[in-house]
Amino acid sequence: MSMISVKDLNVSYPDGTDAIKNISFDLQDGESVALVGANGAGKSTLLLSLVGVIKHKNGTISIDDLELSKKTLNDFRKRIGMVFQNTDDQLFMTSVMDDVAFGPRNYGIIETEVKKIVDETLVSLGIMNLKYRMPHKLSGGEKRSVALACVLAMKPSAILFDEPSSFLDPKARRKMMNSLRDLKCTKLIATHDLDMALEVCERTIVLKNGEICADGKTKDILINELFMDECGLELPLSYQHIK
Amino acid sequence: MSHILNYIDVAHRCVKCGDEMQDFNSKISGMSKIEELSQNTTCIHKMHPMSKLITTLVYVVTVISFNRYSITALVPFIFYPVILMSLSETPYKPFFKRLLVALPFSAMAGISNIIFDKEILATIGGISISAGVVSFISIILKTILTVFAVLILMSTTKLTELAFQLTRMKIPSILVLQLTMTYRYISVLLKEASTMFTAYMIRSTDHKGIKFKDMGVFLGQLILRSMDRAERVYCAMKCRGFNGEYNRTCSKRINLKSYVYMIGISSLIIIFRFYNFSMLLGSLWG
Amino acid sequence: MHMADALLSPAVGGVMTAISVGTLGYSAYKVKKDDLDEKKVPIMGVMGAFVFAAQMINFTIPGTGSSGHIGGGIMLAALLGQYPAFLTIAAVLIIQALFFADGGLLALGCNIFNMGFFSCFVAYPLIFKPILKKGINTKNITIAAVLSTIIGLQFGAFSVVLETLASGITELPFKTFVALMQPIHLAIGLVEGIITAAVVTFVYKMRPELLENSVSGKAMRDISMKKVLSVMAVLVVVVGCVLSLFASAYPDGLEWSMEGVSGTAELEASGGIYDSLSALQEKLAFLPDYSFKSDEDGSNLGTATSGIVGAILTLGLAGIVGVSISAIKKKKKDK
Numbered sequence: 001m002s003m004i005s006v007k008d009l010n011v012s013y014p015d016g017t018d019a020i021k022n023i024s025f026d027l028q029d030g031e032s033v034a035l036v037g038a039n040g041a042g043k044s045t046l047l048l049s050l051v052g053v054i055k056h057k058n059g060t061i062s063i064d065d066l067e068l069s070k071k072t073l074n075d076f077r078k079r080i081g082m083v084f085q086n087t088d089d090q091l092f093m094t095s096v097m098d099d100v101a102f103g104p105r106n107y108g109i110i111e112t113e114v115k116k117i118v119d120e121t122l123v124s125l126g127i128m129n130l131k132y133r134m135p136h137k138l139s140g141g142e143k144r145s146v147a148l149a150c151v152l153a154m155k156p157s158a159i160l161f162d163e164p165s166s167f168l169d170p171k172a173r174r175k176m177m178n179s180l181r182d183l184k185c186t187k188l189i190a191t192h193d194l195d196m197a198l199e200v201c202e203r204t205i206v207l208k209n210g211e212i213c214a215d216g217k218t219k220d221i222l223i224n225e226l227f228m229d230e231c232g233l234e235l236p237l238s239y240q241h242i243k
Numbered sequence: 244m245s246h247i248l249n250y251i252d253v254a255h256r257c258v259k260c261g262d263e264m265q266d267f268n269s270k271i272s273g274m275s276k277i278e279e280l281s282q283n284t285t286c287i288h289k290m291h292p293m294s295k296l297i298t299t300l301v302y303v304v305t306v307i308s309f310n311r312y313s314i315t316a317l318v319p320f321i322f323y324p325v326i327l328m329s330l331s332e333t334p335y336k337p338f339f340k341r342l343l344v345a346l347p348f349s350a351m352a353g354i355s356n357i358i359f360d361k362e363i364l365a366t367i368g369g370i371s372i373s374a375g376v377v378s379f380i381s382i383i384l385k386t387i388l389t390v391f392a393v394l395i396l397m398s399t400t401k402l403t404e405l406a407f408q409l410t411r412m413k414i415p416s417i418l419v420l421q422l423t424m425t426y427r428y429i430s431v432l433l434k435e436a437s438t439m440f441t442a443y444m445i446r447s448t449d450h451k452g453i454k455f456k457d458m459g460v461f462l463g464q465l466i467l468r469s470m471d472r473a474e475r476v477y478c479a480m481k482c483r484g485f486n487g488e489y490n491r492t493c494s495k496r497i498n499l500k501s502y503v504y505m506i507g508i509s510s511l512i513i514i515f516r517f518y519n520f521s522m523l524l525g526s527l528w529g
Numbered sequence: 530m531h532m533a534d535a536l537l538s539p540a541v542g543g544v545m546t547a548i549s550v551g552t553l554g555y556s557a558y559k560v561k562k563d564d565l566d567e568k569k570v571p572i573m574g575v576m577g578a579f580v581f582a583a584q585m586i587n588f589t590i591p592g593t594g595s596s597g598h599i600g601g602g603i604m605l606a607a608l609l610g611q612y613p614a615f616l617t618i619a620a621v622l623i624i625q626a627l628f629f630a631d632g633g634l635l636a637l638g639c640n641i642f643n644m645g646f647f648s649c650f651v652a653y654p655l656i657f658k659p660i661l662k663k664g665i666n667t668k669n670i671t672i673a674a675v676l677s678t679i680i681g682l683q684f685g686a687f688s689v690v691l692e693t694l695a696s697g698i699t700e701l702p703f704k705t706f707v708a709l710m711q712p713i714h715l716a717i718g719l720v721e722g723i724i725t726a727a728v729v730t731f732v733y734k735m736r737p738e739l740l741e742n743s744v745s746g747k748a749m750r751d752i753s754m755k756k757v758l759s760v761m762a763v764l765v766v767v768v769g770c771v772l773s774l775f776a777s778a779y780p781d782g783l784e785w786s787m788e789g790v791s792g793t794a795e796l797e798a799s800g801g802i803y804d805s806l807s808a809l810q811e812k813l814a815f816l817p818d819y820s821f822k823s824d825e826d827g828s829n830l831g832t833a834t835s836g837i838v839g840a841i842l843t844l845g846l847a848g849i850v851g852v853s854i855s856a857i858k859k860k861k862k863d864k
Contacts, residue, residue: 081483094402106483137278307534308539311699318844342630349536359700382536393633402627420574424573424578425621466732467736469578524843
């Protein structure tokens, strides 16, 4: 039984041009899927449509048979979380604890329960030491971890990632990749970091001009030099030196 | 040769930029210093934020309730900042820096007192002291005391905690949330403004600041970026269920120690208002 | 234009705080009523941070070679609407007062009123909006921005004068104070107005909908210039009257201003509010003065000397206490 189902999705930019054209795909429970494509291919737009931030023109988006609509928006967002590219946009409280607790509190969970959830989440990511720190004082890697914690605290079934390895130094990037691999939920990861996609995701969807031009095993797709070139990409760096 | 001169010129501008950047950084470092201090865990830091807020307010109101010729009665009020700063291990230097900013304005207003109030009040050791000088000193003293009181409050209490107390006082959460968000995004916006500023200065001919004619575009760009950021923050908030209300329950209960602190110090402050401690001490001496 | 606590009296501070708190509450209520209130929260937060950043940017004023920085009231009101703008300015002032000692704690009430109220609730709705209603273009934006900034600042500066005089801490005579404050803020207002015009024009060119949204709204009937001026005049008189009731030290200065404004040398208010307020003042006067000026003869110098000696002793005592506490703490830590 599929987890996330997208059928004939159409999304337009504010000026009317098509951003996403008739996209359909399914994400199975627990899958790690990379979403790659050149700049302007529509990756971020797709992600934002999946969480209902950008309204889609037509088509359906459903998670476990719950279809995304104005009425189901709140429910939907409990099940799908999103980690944004710019962590400063996502950490808007004055303490890490408050940021992580933001989601659960909004959904009316009682405070004692919220405290437990915050502690559990921070421990699971190994960042309990950041609990009382101020988000704007953290390093890039720490911010990313906290942003992930904020989403995990809502106990979603699926998480969307927009460029999770951007702005990270090598060690922080490695830590992020490890965290991604350890996450059990369904993951859709939009990224330019093709090497990370190779390591973390079994499946890859390639977007070009708002359409899916490939959907299959990561190893098969990313190794195809000609194809990658056509889509405005290139081989992952770890494959390039093999030539 | 012109090649080399070009490089020297750019390098020179970068150094100048560095100076300008220092300016931005120094302005934010003052705030950072107080933020850092508020993370300490001395006995004063552990007091309930409400009791510290109320005590500070009582102190400030009492200090400014003295009339303009009070000096000797004000001096005992120096115990408050001195004792609290020692107990909370707060350094004096950053506070004096802040004081240097606040003093000039009070001093300027006070100088008018020296000019206009020439009535001689007392002659001590051959020097006649005019009422204007007395009120000038009084203003300076009041400024020092009130500035220190507020800075001590902020260096022993986190803004988050303080803001939360405001919600308990039934101030709408929309105001409090907005206050904390402003605070939170200051460093981000400053960084952005600083980067834009550097980019501008590297390509400008004079080094005094943004040219007047470019202010519109510069600030306009910064505004648009801020509005875009606000959009994204809003998205992030909605994705985590934000519905306009910020619900938060109390993390700290007010304890007996804090009550004692608040009532004890407030009483002392009020006692000092009615009984001139300096005079008492002086009369014992004499 | 930030007022400090030291130049304020508790009475004036208290009144202005009450007024500001009331206005803040009303603004919050108005923002909540608006359907988009939850969207306004991050906007107000981030724009507050923007004002902070913008105030740190120095620009060079042509011709003078000196530098200055902007305030932002009209800019905010134009782009966010008057109620969110007022809340944003208040947040900025609160943080400035708490972390930078830029303006006192009790003086916040005065500062929020002086710098927020007049730009958001007087200059913006009565000058800026009506001019732009006639059509949004560069010329109108410039006139609207410059005019409203200047007038907003003039009112604000005048309030500072009244609040300071009513507090009775400084000796500056009314005439001198006004002669200092108003022209300076006229110049500041002109500069800031021009910059505001440039910024708003730029934003309008890039994102016209931002300006159109906030300028539209409830249709305002054509407001005549006469009406605007008379509203302002009434405001000046009201503010002046209320604050003059607390003035104890400046009968001369304020009499002069009263004469100039209301045509009578003495405020002939009787009954009701005036009586209860003066009764309140009498009650407050029981607070001991400890001033050097004493009505009693003779004992003046004697009290003064023991007071001074006592003060010096107190300072010494405070220093000893402070050093001892720090020493004890250090010992505890070393253990």
